[in-house]
Amino acid sequence: MTYEEIFKGLKKKEFAPVYFLMGEESFFIDKITDYIIDNALPEHERDFNQTILYGKDTDIGTIVTTARRFPMMAEKQVVVVREAQNIKNIDQLSSYVKNPLQSTILVINYKYKSLDKRKAFTKDVDQNGILFESKKIYDNQIPDWIKKYAANLKYKVDNKAAFLLAEFLGNDLGKITNAIEKLTINITNSNTITPIDIEKNIGISKDYNNFELQNALGKKDVLKANQIINYFSTNEKNHPLVVTIALLHSYFSKVLKYYFLKNKTNEKVVASSLRINPYFVKDYKLASRNYNPKKLVSIIEMLREYDLRSKGFGDAGTKQGDLLKELIFKILH
Known part of the structure; x- marks a missing residue:
């Protein structure tokens, strides 16, 4: 199931007996887990019917015993196992997962790892509960994710603003959501987040x-x-050279790739090939006119050279700012 599908069920109070939340992106795992903790039980039932275990301090036997316990003066109990990736032989939970107690909501946090989908235990979880793989969002997907998240809050984010947030905050979804929520609180005259709003409230120069x-x-x-x-x-300090070089390397590599695309007329095809937002296709088209393939290859080689120099290889200690000025001069001339 997808993150959105799971939340749709949770908001309807349709709780599964088992949630196995795994994968590299901890943000979605935490969001689902926290929602269940905060909403599955009324507050007055949580003292006796909500248990949180930690992988380093528990074992399969304890989890099964706790999950098979009946709720006290309530319809449901919640059992959350955090850091379950630290539990050896997690597939030994299969005996419980095959026949889970319907009055228990068992939530397993299995971060930074994923189960082998070919194994019987994985199939048991998928058949009798909810199996969710929280995949890492790639850098090029972050701007669209920002816009989608803001849309759920009834806000729009223009393309440049989304790119600025992605560039400044990277793929840390926790920081991104905090920034968006801060913006929605501080913006009162519009439901569209612009670069000006970001500069004013987050401190990123537009x-x-x-x-x-x-x-x-x-x-x-x-x-x-x-x-x-x-x-x-x-x-x-706020604009480290290594980050600038990495972004420029990605940019000019995509310009070079654009140069050799067979179909340049369909913006959607171009955007898909370069893994960019269709809004920015025109910028790559213009850049391909200003830099021929030979120059682009030279620029990419330069960027690699200056990346090494910025890290102290083959350089006697030139200041980062001076290295950047030297690099940009060579790119432009």
């Missing part, structure tokens, strides 16, 4: 950031690019 640097380089706007790197040079 004019001096890696997204604007990328655009300036794509357009070969020398003045704008130099304004941005001068700003970065005076704010090195």
